[in-house]
Amino acid sequence: MATVTTPDGVSIAITEQGSGPTVLLVHGITESSATWGPVPDLLADAGYRVVSMDLRGHGGSGRADTYDLASMAGDVGAVLADLDAVDALVIGHSLGGAVVSAYAAGGPCRAVVNVDQPLALSGFQEGLRAVEPMLRGTREEFEAVMAGMFEQMRGGLDDATYADVAGSRRLVQDVVLGVWDLVLTASAAELDAVVEGVAGAVTVPYLALHGLDPGPDYAAWLTSLVPSASVEVWDGLGHHPHRAEPQRFVERVRAFDPAVPT
Amino acid sequence: MTVVTAADGAQLHVDDRGEGMPIVLIHGGTEDSRSWDPVACLLVEAGYRTVAVDLRGHGRSDRTPPYGIGPFTADLDAVVEALELEDPLVIGHSLGGAVGGALVAGGNTRGMINVDGELRLGSYTDGMKRVVTTLEQDPHLGRDSVDAFFRPHLGPLLPERERQRLDEIRDVDPEVMIPLWTSILSMTEDELDDTMAMLASVVEVPYLFIHGSDPGAAYRRRIGELLPWAEFEIWPDHGHYPHLVDPERFVRCVVAFDPAR
Numbered sequence: 001m002a003t004v005t006t007p008d009g010v011s012i013a014i015t016e017q018g019s020g021p022t023v024l025l026v027h028g029i030t031e032s033s034a035t036w037g038p039v040p041d042l043l044a045d046a047g048y049r050v051v052s053m054d055l056r057g058h059g060g061s062g063r064a065d066t067y068d069l070a071s072m073a074g075d076v077g078a079v080l081a082d083l084d085a086v087d088a089l090v091i092g093h094s095l096g097g098a099v100v101s102a103y104a105a106g107g108p109c110r111a112v113v114n115v116d117q118p119l120a121l122s123g124f125q126e127g128l129r130a131v132e133p134m135l136r137g138t139r140e141e142f143e144a145v146m147a148g149m150f151e152q153m154r155g156g157l158d159d160a161t162y163a164d165v166a167g168s169r170r171l172v173q174d175v176v177l178g179v180w181d182l183v184l185t186a187s188a189a190e191l192d193a194v195v196e197g198v199a200g201a202v203t204v205p206y207l208a209l210h211g212l213d214p215g216p217d218y219a220a221w222l223t224s225l226v227p228s229a230s231v232e233v234w235d236g237l238g239h240h241p242h243r244a245e246p247q248r249f250v251e252r253v254r255a256f257d258p259a260v261p262t
Numbered sequence: 263m264t265v266v267t268a269a270d271g272a273q274l275h276v277d278d279r280g281e282g283m284p285i286v287l288i289h290g291g292t293e294d295s296r297s298w299d300p301v302a303c304l305l306v307e308a309g310y311r312t313v314a315v316d317l318r319g320h321g322r323s324d325r326t327p328p329y330g331i332g333p334f335t336a337d338l339d340a341v342v343e344a345l346e347l348e349d350p351l352v353i354g355h356s357l358g359g360a361v362g363g364a365l366v367a368g369g370n371t372r373g374m375i376n377v378d379g380e381l382r383l384g385s386y387t388d389g390m391k392r393v394v395t396t397l398e399q400d401p402h403l404g405r406d407s408v409d410a411f412f413r414p415h416l417g418p419l420l421p422e423r424e425r426q427r428l429d430e431i432r433d434v435d436p437e438v439m440i441p442l443w444t445s446i447l448s449m450t451e452d453e454l455d456d457t458m459a460m461l462a463s464v465v466e467v468p469y470l471f472i473h474g475s476d477p478g479a480a481y482r483r484r485i486g487e488l489l490p491w492a493e494f495e496i497w498p499d500h501g502h503y504p505h506l507v508d509p510e511r512f513v514r515c516v517v518a519f520d521p522a523r
Contacts, residue, residue, distance in 0.1 A: 001307065003299040009263035009322045011277050011296075013303055060306040063264050063278040170281055 013060030018044025028094025032059030155238015211241030280306030290356030294321025417501015
């Protein structure tokens with residue numbers, strides 16, 4: 001593991017393996033590089049230089065005073081610049097999917113894969129507000145509501161994989177509240193404006209891969225904002241489709257990637 | 263990056279990572295918290311929370327006097343309190359070893375590891391005086407003078423990668439270094455020894471010294487008198503940065519020493 005220090009002084013832990021075109025992996029909320037399981041090895045075997053980073057406040061990276069999307073997108077930029085890999089394929093899961101989308105809106109990369117993070121956030125906002133008192137409550141309440149959320153999104157993960165994913169999580173209340181601050185405090189209209197501002201600026205090839213069906217209108221909505229996007233639903237696999245079927249995931253990434261792996 | 267406000271309002275930058283039993287990491291002079299990176303990564307993997315501080319006048323912390331072991335120790339007390347660190351293990355390198363020694367004398371820690379930080383100046387005195395004189399007379403030569411001071415202590419085993427990293431981190435600010443080093447040099451050997459004895463007399467926690475070269479029989483004997491329970495390790499040829507020569511060994515050593523494990 002190595003460290004990249006961002007311009008605002010946050011230590012970002014990264015791991016690197018393999019050689020070939022660069023792929024950057026960005027995990028989801030409360031998770032870390034470890035949550036990718038066998039995916040980095042499989043990507044390296046498929047001919048990639050695989051870099052996995054821990055988001056600020058997560059895994060081996062440093063805590064910060066702010067966990068907003070722009071800061072985390074800036075961290076992606078700092079990592080890619082440090083690695084001299086501005087033409088990377090950026091793959092983000094869950095929160096990481098939002099982060100890499102925000103990065104791609106302003107920063108250079110060759111393509112984006114967003115794993116199971118719908119960019120339409122109004123439904124998520126309603127759900128989150130319903131449990132807001134528990135999220136801001138005692139540690140026990142907070143942990144219970146987070147566990148409930150992840151359980152709901154389990155989908156097709158077998159017991160061992162589900163336990164492995166759950167074991168990689170660290171439920172840190174101030175980090176989670178910091179990350180979700182915008183969703184919890186912005187009006188629906190403000191949130192829409194942020195999402196449209198981010199998504200509308202993405203021009204590179206964009207694969208949205210969902211293990212939980214984002215709904216019948218989602219593909220049309222997303223492509224109206226990101227014309228280069230394609231939406232795929234691997235129905236029933238749940239929130240971690242890349243953990244449910246890692247080999248299939250890597251093959252799909254390879255087929256989508258505009259760069260030919262060595 | 264987390265910011266802690268010191269008693270006088272100075273903003274202190276803190277690199278706070280991981281979860282678990284807390285470890286406070288204190289860097290040496292002219293460096294900052296980043297010098298701990300390879301060690302902090304491994305400690306987090308081993309299940310610790312690491313809190314690496316930028317001492318005032320260093321790294322991203324405010325450049326607000328006073329600079330000295332006393333003020334640095336008060337700042338660390340503020341960090342331990344603000345981040346609610348319960349009985350941290352304290353690890354200090356070089357100048358940070360002296361600061362850590364003062365911190366653990368204040369209580370509420372579970373142990374101290376001093377990494378190649380002599381609690382007296384001994385052979386360093388003349389070199390430090392030369393650096394201060396150069397900084398006062400011609401600040402432009404300050405960096406060369408500091409590099410010349412550190413070079414003989416890097417040791418043959420420090421990898422080129424780490425040499426370059428330290429080179430990038432090292433920051434020679436005459437506004438900080440002149441008052442800091444002058445305050446350290448203002449004490450005679452006897453006064454330093456008295457201070458060391460006074461601090462040692464109130465220390466109750468496990469203590470480990472790791473040196474990258476032998477600091478000499480007289481010093482080892484004196485440590486043995488003051489801190490009879492202290493462990494003393496010498497890693498030959500590892501130089502002033504034994505923890506960066508072999509971070510894996512260093513972390514194994516921390517885990518084995520840590521009274522909480």
